């Protein structure tokens with residue numbers, strides 16, 4: 001327990017265990033990549049700080065702020081220990097319930113407790129240099145008017161519920177009344193009015209004097225949900241998401257901790273909000289992959305919501321029009337209560353969906369030698385439908401999950417392809433706005449590391465002047481549309497255009513108010529938004545996500561298609577959807593066309609089961625990365641050999657041995673100059689996987705050199 005501490009302890013702050021009056025030990029969690037808390041000694045007369053209070057402690061040659069974690073049960077071996085320098089909080093900074101939750105997440109994800117705490121706290125609170133520590137010491141800082149502003153755009157009075165909404169609300173109220181853990185999956189089609197149910201359930205929970213946590217997938221979505229909640233609950237609501245400034249985040253965090261605000265809405269990390277006595281947790285759009293953090297502390301906020309709900313005796317609602325295969329499996333097996341909402345509010349119908357088979361179209365076009373007056377990405381059907389819709393004064397949304405102007409650039413003379421020197425992937429051409437851009441031809445950007453270089457029309461290899469661009473992204477679509485539909489008001493939403501958060505809010509609001517005619521965007525535009533004037537949705541290339549090399553590519557495609565289709569016809573006029581594809585026979589298109597989630601689940605779950613993929617099997621991915629290719633390869637090889645040996649020795653609880661797949665280079669084999677390898681552990685038993693992982697980690701120090709980063713990804717989403 002105190003191994004790291006003793007080996008690094010080299011200055012005057014440590015005292016021998018036998019010094020008189022110095023027998024009070026305390027374990028402190030410090031934000032370092034070490035798996036246990038460090039043990040320290042308290043000065044003679046100091047009372048131990050409460051669990052969850054911050055303390056200043058020496059680590060190596062510097063001072064760090066850690067969190068008092070526990071009084072160690074057994075006396076550590078008689079080594080020299082360092083002293084706690086200062087106790088920074090009189091009371092616990094973290095509420096008791098949050099502490100147990102963090103401990104559990106740390107152990108579940110094999111992620112160091114100190115770093116889990118650092119992730120859960122607002123920025124700055126664990127900084128030894130920050131002067132604000134003095135302010136916080138002894139009391140909590142005053143709110144300094146850092147509340148971010150959000151537009152509110154809904155009725156303040158609760159709506160008269162539809163029959164289906166009423167049924168769901170009643171079920172939630174029954175669950176709330178039990179004051180015990182009760183998970184519910186609300187499978188409600190898009191536009192069935194789930195938000196109104198969440199609003200009224202939140203009200204019920206507040207009446208019981210308990211707090212409410214609402215998770216939404218992305219900032220883009222918070223805008224709308226927050227607007228609704230603020231107009232209904234005012235000051236009671238607090239917002240937590242990564243788009244806030246550091247000061248705002250701290251301010252909001254303390255408002256919650258002080259109990260000034262009992263409703264928290266936020267993205268993934270809001271799962272760590274310092275709420276006490278949570279009665280209701282809602283995970284909206286529970287299927288959304290952004291609930292899984294994709295680097296460092298790789299937690300899944302939806303899964304953690306269930307855990308936190310269990311620890312707080314709360315009702316947990318997972319809501320979605322397209323539940324994840326994993327949540328749906330839990331619902332039909334009875335682990336969660338399943339409630340279905342089949343109808344849209346106000347008798348609105350689900351949009352009609354048409355699949356356009358690009359294969360036949362392309363052939364026919366060639367046959368007739370049509371010199372088409374439209375770009376290759378646009379079918380005649382979609383072009384005509386867009387024209388009709390615009391003529392009726394209605395709105396169009398076009399979805400393509402790829403940014404940029406062209407997806408790669410090459411020289412037809414010598415074959416040279418422009419690639420990122422750090423990531424070995426092709427560079428995407430972002431032409432940018434010619435009128436405002438200083439770089440005449442825009443930039444080439446790496447979508448992995450963000451590296452940019454000016455897009456020059458000359459090949460660096462042969463000096464050829466005929467450099468060509470191929471493949472299209474949202475930027476090209478928007479540019480082409482301006483030519484095809486002159487006069488239409490067109491906007492684009494993707495990661496390139498929303499670097500400024502305000503832009504996102506403005507565009508969403510403008511589109512909602514009808515100040516724009518066509519909105520083009522990536523998956524960002526598929527989520528939760530409610531656009532009453534939108535009647536035509538076009539999916540430009542369903543194949544992009546369908547051909548993605550991940551085991552859940554089909555599930556993701558079904559979700560994207562259903563979600564984006566669900567944006568159409570939410571107002572008074574009916575909507576329609578056109579999906580362009582080269583794979584029209586794929587079962588996912590049938591299911592999306594008929595809005596048939598159950599049929600999709602049947603097919604998809606059979607395939608997953610056969611291959612032992614989640615949720616029918618469990619996975620842990622061990623990721624290794626570093627700058628030296630040979631070293632990464634060797635290290636991963638050694639760990640894999642040990643893993644295979646350990647796997648044989650594990651007394652299986654699941655019936656079969658843990659499969660050790662790899663070592664293998666990751667599909668994205670190099671990012672930001674770091675080579676990436678991985679070992680995938682697969683089993684039907686999570687306990688077996690964990691046992692193996694624990695065994696490996698206990699030998700990490702001997703096997704993995706410090707220049708190699710080893711990360712454990714429990715329940716990985718992306719395996720790229």
Ligand code: ADP
Pocket residue numbers: 159160161162165188189190191192193194195196345346528530570
């Ligand atoms: P979902 O999240 O299920 O896709 P929303 O919660 O966004 O659906 O609701 C869709 C639309 O229906 C919203 O504009 C909402 O204000 C409206 N709405 C919800 N419930 C009712 C109701 N009971 N009566 C009238 N309109 C409603």
Ligand code: ZN
Pocket residue numbers: 420421422423424446447448449450451672
């Ligand atoms: Zn790169």
